[in-house]
Amino acid sequence: MAQVGYSKKVMEHFMNPRNVGVIKNPDGYGKIGNPVCGDLMEIFIKVKDDIITEIKFKTFGCGSAIATSSMVTELAKGKHVDDAMKITRGDVADELEGLPPHKMHCSNLAADALHEAIKNYKNKKKK
C-alpha cells in the first residue's frame, strides 16, 4: 500500500524537533529555500578539529520540512565534516521511516542546507 500521511517518526520529530535555534558566530552557516516556495531552512554549525560539535537549525515550512531539518542535525552532530557531507536526502528520509513521494524534496532541502553550512565552514577555513 502506498504511504498515506506521515510516519510516526516524522510526527515525533515535527512535534519535538532536536537542535532548534541559532548559533552566534557559527563556524559554518547554510541557508536553502525561499519563503515564496513555502520552505526556508537555516543551519548553523560549530566545528572543532573538523568534527561538528554543535548544530542548530531554524525552519519555515511544512511538517516534513521541520522533521527533516531536525533529523539532519541529529545525523550530522558529532560527525567529521567530510562524513557529514555524505549524508544524502535518502539517508534523511530513511531515518524518518519514509516520506510521502511529493514530500521528498523536503529531505533534499535539509541535506542541502547542511552541505551549504559545511561548504561555508571549509571556505572560511581556507582564508
Add this chain to the structure above:
Amino acid sequence: MVLKGNNMEKIYLDYASGVPIDSRVFEFAKPYLIKKFGNPSSLYNDGVEAKNAVEESRVKIAKFINAEDEKTIIFTGSATESNNLAIRGTAFRNISTGKEVLTSAIEHISVINCMKDLQKNGFSFSIIPVDSFGVVDLKKLEDLITKNTIVTSIMYANNEIGTIEPIKEISKIVHEKGNYLHVDAVAAAGRIPIDVQKDGIDLLTLSSNDLYGPKGAGALYVKKGVKIQSVLLGGGQERGLRSGTENVFAIVGMGDAANTAMKEMKNESNRLLKIRDKLISEITKIDQTYLTGHPIKRLPHHASFRFSYIEGESILLNMDMYGIQIATGSACSHKTLEPSHVLLSIGLKHEEAHGSMVITLGKSNNLSQVPIIVKAVKETVNRLRKLSPLVK
C-alpha cells in the same frame, strides 16, 4: 509538547471538506439501501417505489432553492459533476451563439478546469478578478462580458475565505449583455437562504454532503428554457442530462437533508455565527494575524486567517495534536505544491498565502469549545514561530 491521547475530545472544524450525514436523514433514506433497492427505471412495483422516492426528493430540492418547479432539478453524482454539466453542457450546446466563457478568479477547481478544457476546445476564456476581500469586480465583469459569452460561472460564496458574492448584481450584468449565469452554491447552500428566482440564476450547483446528506449525490438546477446538453452518454436518465442509474439512497437523503436545512438553517446559522464571531475576535488578537475574506459579507459558519512567518501544513499538523481538525490553503498540504489560487487572487504574496488556516463550523461545534480552540491556535502559532527563521 503533549502528544494526543486516545481519550482526547476531538474538535472538528472542517465542515467545508466533509460533513457527517444527519442521523435523521440516514434513518429516512436507509430503506433505499437494502429493502427498497429497485431501479427507478423498472416498471414493476419496486422500481416505481424508487422512482417516486427520487421524484419526492426532486420536489424538496426545488423548494429549497425556490425553483419554479421540480422539473428544473437534475440529480448528479457530485457537485463537480454538476459544475461540469452546467459549464460544458451549455457551452457545447450553444456553440453557435458564441465561443466565450467567463469565471471568477476564486472558483472551485472543477469550474476552473472545465473552463481551461473549453479553452483547449477553441473557446475564449477570461477570468474576472476579485478585490482583497474576494468580492468579484463588477466593473471588470461588465468590461469582459459580451453577447457571445455563453456562460458566466460565479460561486455564491467562497469555501476558502467565506466571502459571499453579490449574485443579484452579477445576474443583472450577465443578463444585460451575456447569456447564462451559473452559480456554484456548494459552500453557501444550507448556510444562507438561496432563491434562484429572486437572485436571477440560470444554473445552480448543489452538493448533498454539504447539507448533511450522504456523499455521492449532487444536483444542478437548470432554469426552464436554458439550452443544455449532457456530458455523459447512456440510458438517458434525468431528462437525458445525466445518464446512469440513480443513486436512490443518496438522492433521497439529499432531499431530506435539504428539507431539514430549510427548517433549521435560520437557528443553526445564528448559533454558528456567534461561535464564528468569538473565534474571529479572539484569534485576530494574536500578533501578525489577519482575517482572510470579507469581515461582514461572510458565511455564518466560516472563519479564515493567515499568520505571518509560519506555514499552513505545520499549523494543521500541530492543531491535530490537540485533536482539533482544521483546513489550510497552504501549498504543502496539496500534492501540487502550488499555493491556493484563492489566496493569491485576493492579493496575498506567496509567502503570505502559505500561512493560512480555515475553520468551517457545523453541528458538533459549540461556544464552550472556543477557549480550547483559541488556546491551541495561540500555542501552535507560538511554537512554529519559535522554529521560524523569518521571525527576527
